[in-house]
């Protein structure tokens with residue numbers, strides 16, 4: 345891991361008069377897998393929504409590769425290299441797995457299309473689509489409508505779509521929510537593989553997933569980052585145990 349990809353400095357967010365996030369400083373390195381955890385209401389979703397452009401911060405700076413992205417609308421953030429997948433799946437039910445993923449990959453090539461280069465571009469789009477499908481172990485379902493897939497498979501399609509847009513930073517909101525143990529194990533392996541060489545930021549409640557997947561973890565409590573560290577540092581931190589892990593909820 346080397347350069348900082350995502351950098352938040354003195355980020356604050358208020359809704360009306362209520363301050364939900366305070367003094368958030370966070371640097372995420374290129375290639376790092378970073379998890380945001382914390383008790384209910386700590387501000388994880390709000391922070392995630394600030395990073396993904398759903399909300400603008402009330403104050404403070406958010407930089408992606410050194411350029412300010414605070415308050416940029418999601419499609420502009422996407423062009424800047426940041427892709428988000430949602431807690432609720434956003435696949436097109438009536439399109440096949442291949443069509444869904446291909447659409448995401450095509451979007452990335454949109455600006456580079458020209459009449460002469462078209463054939464070569466289509467080949468590249470097909471190659472990338474196939475690679476994503478194979479990487480997600482979705483080849484047997486590639487011609488199945490996404491609406492007919494199991495929930496975990498739909499999430500895998502959605503993650504492929506996020507990666508297919510070419511995003512360098514992948515944001516995942518509770519990628520294992522609603523999954524069985526078996527599905528969770530499968531998706532962890534998939535996420536690890538597909539985010540290889542990219543930066544991952546995720547909100548996740550399942551501690552097994554967090555400790556399995558993340559290089560570093562930030563614990564949010566009452567709108568502030570209590571501590572950022574490696575999974576083993578987080579596990580052994582007395583403040584974390586007290587504020588979060590010991591609360592019996594997660």
Ligand SMILES: Nc1ncnc2c1ncn2[C@@H]1O[C@H](COP(=O)(O)OP(=O)(O)OP(=O)(O)O)[C@@H](O)[C@H]1O
Nearest residue numbers: 359360362364382383384385386387388389390391
């Ligand atoms: N749009 C909003 N308007 C007003 N208050 C909000 C809004 N969104 C979130 N909040 C408040 O901000 C606080 C943090 O909420 P947030 O959803 O970010 O926490 P969280 O850590 O993601 O919680 P959970 O784990 O339950 O999803 C909560 O007190 C919540 O009520």
